[in-house]
Amino acid sequence: xxxxGILVVLYFVIYLLVQVMLFKQLVLFNTAFCFVYVAFILLxxxxxxxxxxxxxxxxxGISVDVFYDSLGLHAMSLVxxxxxxxFWLKLITPQGGYDAxxxxxxxxxxxxxxxxxxxxxxxxxxxxxFFAEAGGFGIFWYTMLKVMTSLMFTMTVILFLQxxxxxxxx
Amino acid sequence: xxxxxxxxxxxxxxxxxxxxEIFCAWLWVGNSQYQNTIFFNTSNRMVAEAVGTTHRISExxxxxxxxEELSEENAQLRTLLLQLNRVEASSLPGVDSLVRYExxxxxxxxxxVARFKNFITIDRGEDAGIRPGMAVxxxxxxxxxxxSVSAHFSVITSxxxxxxxxxxxxxxxxxxxxxxxxxTDPRTAQLLYVPRHVKLLAxxxxxxxxxxxxxxxxxxxxxxxxxxxxxxxxxxxxxVELAQDFSSLYYVRIVRSExxxxxxxxxxxxxxxxx
Numbered sequence: 001x002x003x004x005g006i007l008v009v010l011y012f013v014i015y016l017l018v019q020v021m022l023f024k025q026l027v028l029f030n031t032a033f034c035f036v037y038v039a040f041i042l043l044x045x046x047x048x049x050x051x052x053x054x055x056x057x058x059x060x061g062i063s064v065d066v067f068y069d070s071l072g073l074h075a076m077s078l079v080x081x082x083x084x085x086x087f088w089l090k091l092i093t094p095q096g097g098y099d100a101x102x103x104x105x106x107x108x109x110x111x112x113x114x115x116x117x118x119x120x121x122x123x124x125x126x127x128x129x130f131f132a133e134a135g136g137f138g139i140f141w142y143t144m145l146k147v148m149t150s151l152m153f154t155m156t157v158i159l160f161l162q163x164x165x166x167x168x169x170x
Numbered sequence: 171x172x173x174x175x176x177x178x179x180x181x182x183x184x185x186x187x188x189x190x191e192i193f194c195a196w197l198w199v200g201n202s203q204y205q206n207t208i209f210f211n212t213s214n215r216m217v218a219e220a221v222g223t224t225h226r227i228s229e230x231x232x233x234x235x236x237x238e239e240l241s242e243e244n245a246q247l248r249t250l251l252l253q254l255n256r257v258e259a260s261s262l263p264g265v266d267s268l269v270r271y272e273x274x275x276x277x278x279x280x281x282x283v284a285r286f287k288n289f290i291t292i293d294r295g296e297d298a299g300i301r302p303g304m305a306v307x308x309x310x311x312x313x314x315x316x317x318s319v320s321a322h323f324s325v326i327t328s329x330x331x332x333x334x335x336x337x338x339x340x341x342x343x344x345x346x347x348x349x350x351x352x353x354t355d356p357r358t359a360q361l362l363y364v365p366r367h368v369k370l371l372a373x374x375x376x377x378x379x380x381x382x383x384x385x386x387x388x389x390x391x392x393x394x395x396x397x398x399x400x401x402x403x404x405x406x407x408x409x410v411e412l413a414q415d416f417s418s419l420y421y422v423r424i425v426r427s428e429x430x431x432x433x434x435x436x437x438x439x440x441x442x443x444x445x
């Protein structure tokens with residue numbers, strides 16, 4: 001296995017552990033959750049094959065599910081994100097295209113592009129997750145409140161981590 | 171044949187996506203509906219130990235409160251013991267129902283209140299005689315039902331789970347109803363199917379009915395916080411303040427009903443209820 005492969009496995013383990021050890025305990029106002037592990041799928045290299053992406057998303061989702069006692073729920077949402085991701089990347093290609101071998105990160109493409117890229121995908125993930133958990137649209141507004149507050153929480157943490165990684169690189 | 175293969179190859183990403191999603195949905199629906207003994211949840215030993223470690227940290231923060239609750243329970247038990255010494259055991263009301271049940275106490279190692287389907291993990295399992303379907307109570311009141319069991323750990327479906335219904339009775343009037351959580355506030359649940367003619371008051375206590383042989387009869391669920399009767403509605407809209415504060419739940423007791431299998435098999439013969 002080459003160096004980047006090992007890094008991917010390492011990141012996988014780190015994201016999983018941080019999610020189930022730290023962010024699982026952190027729920028703000030009883031409605032805002034942080035599902036930071038979505039960033040792992042968002043930040044994989046741009047050329048990643050969508051089949052591989054979905055398989056990785058499935059494995060990560062199931063692993064999170066085991067800790068959340070919700071077998072299938074997180075996996076379902078994350079596989080959807082993995083499937084949509086490459087289409088969305090193609091759609092919002094900046095002028096001049098992406099640099100080869102780079103991840104779709106804040107450092108490379110700027111904060112504005114990164115928010116446009118990640119916000120809808122995180123929204124899809126949270127929307128699928130909470131509505132599937134609620135078993136439909138029966139408690140629509142309360143579920144929507146959960147989706148929106150969690151979206152803000154997750155996005156804040158993802159952006160913070162991105163800035164943090166820029167700092168360290170310099 | 172070649173065209174079929176071509177078709178499959180062309181849409182391979184979409185087909186992978188579809189099959190993964192269907193598999194996930196099947197897992198999710200199956201997992202949340204049936205009681206089972208499966209490996210892929212927090213009753214798994216490795217997962218339970220990891221989860222328990224993080225829980226221990228938060229438990230340490232609330233040691234004071236846990237201590238208070240335990241000493242309160244201690245006091246209650248002491249008074250009960252005094253009463254028992256005074257009165258002859260056979261003349262005590264409810265002794266008959268006590269014999270039907272045995273209690274196993276356990277420590278909570280994982281708990282949540284903010285999700286729609288909350289589960290609790292405890293540190294006792296099959297070796298302590300716990301089986302899926304058993305009732306779980308605390309000093310304050312009803313807690314939930316055992317969902318799946320491994321050798322040393324079990325997962326409990328909390329009362330704070332939108333799928334969980336508990337057969338209840340309004341202790342003052344004796345009317346039957348169903349308690350179900352609506353997914354929002356972890357301190358209150360809803361009481362369903364209370365008919366119009368019942369004179370329901372705020373402060374009425376709601377206890378388990380013992381109709382389904384899971385919970386023993388008369389376990390406290392909560393008190394009526396607010397009861398509304400809309401014009402032309404068939405039933406009341408009732409909010410029940412839960413007796414147990416689920417955000418500070420540290421010790422529970424599992425109720426082993428000695429007669430559950432007997433009751434179930436009897437019902438199957440007479441009513442034809444499927445297992």
